[in-house]
Amino acid sequence: MTKYQKIYAVCGMLGPIVFNLIWIIAGFIQPGYDHIQNDVSSLMALGAPNKLLFDLMNIASFILEIIFFIGLIMVIKELNGSIAGPAVFLSGKILGIIVPIFFPLNYGGEPTGFTGMMHLIIVMITGFIALGGMIVMWRGLRKVDDWKGYSLYSLITFILTLIFTMWLVFAAGSPVMGLAERFVIIVNGQYTFVLAFKTYRTSE
Numbered sequence: 001m002t003k004y005q006k007i008y009a010v011c012g013m014l015g016p017i018v019f020n021l022i023w024i025i026a027g028f029i030q031p032g033y034d035h036i037q038n039d040v041s042s043l044m045a046l047g048a049p050n051k052l053l054f055d056l057m058n059i060a061s062f063i064l065e066i067i068f069f070i071g072l073i074m075v076i077k078e079l080n081g082s083i084a085g086p087a088v089f090l091s092g093k094i095l096g097i098i099v100p101i102f103f104p105l106n107y108g109g110e111p112t113g114f115t116g117m118m119h120l121i122i123v124m125i126t127g128f129i130a131l132g133g134m135i136v137m138w139r140g141l142r143k144v145d146d147w148k149g150y151s152l153y154s155l156i157t158f159i160l161t162l163i164f165t166m167w168l169v170f171a172a173g174s175p176v177m178g179l180a181e182r183f184v185i186i187v188n189g190q191y192t193f194v195l196a197f198k199t200y201r202t203s204e
Helices: 005-029 053-076 086-098 100-101 111-143 151-173 177-201
Strands: none
Touching: 005 086, 005 177, 053 086, 053 100, 053 177, 086 100, 086 111, 100 111, 111 151, 111 177, 151 177
């Protein structure tokens, strides 16, 4: 058992919970915010009424997941499995954390100007990294005895994420864009949570 494995696992479970709390809390404290239509990034756009709160929560969720994937690399390595999958996810989280710090959307949540365009580009890149990470996990976990069932789970999550991502692309700018984005967020978040929960269970 890797030292501090439970701590890594708890961080992994908390990461997606903290991120999802951003838009859940927004529904209570931000007048006029519509979960079906509005995207999450607009909550952290320049001039957004609760930008500091949601920025801090977003950064915290990234830090928690970075800690988790560092831990998962050590856990899988100890089991003589491929660390490529967790490493791919780790790279995506490290890249993603710069978005709320340096590249928020512009006033009104519009992806205009340099920061707005960089926001979109980095978010798209991290999305592709997540999809790639699931494929690498699917192939890599097949060779780890205690994690074999999570190989198929990774493939299923990849397919669902790809379907919802395609829906999000087609729904961009439509009245259901926010809903489509939340499906992507929830599917990705539950994947990290489940991996973290498995990590916690194997720490006992």
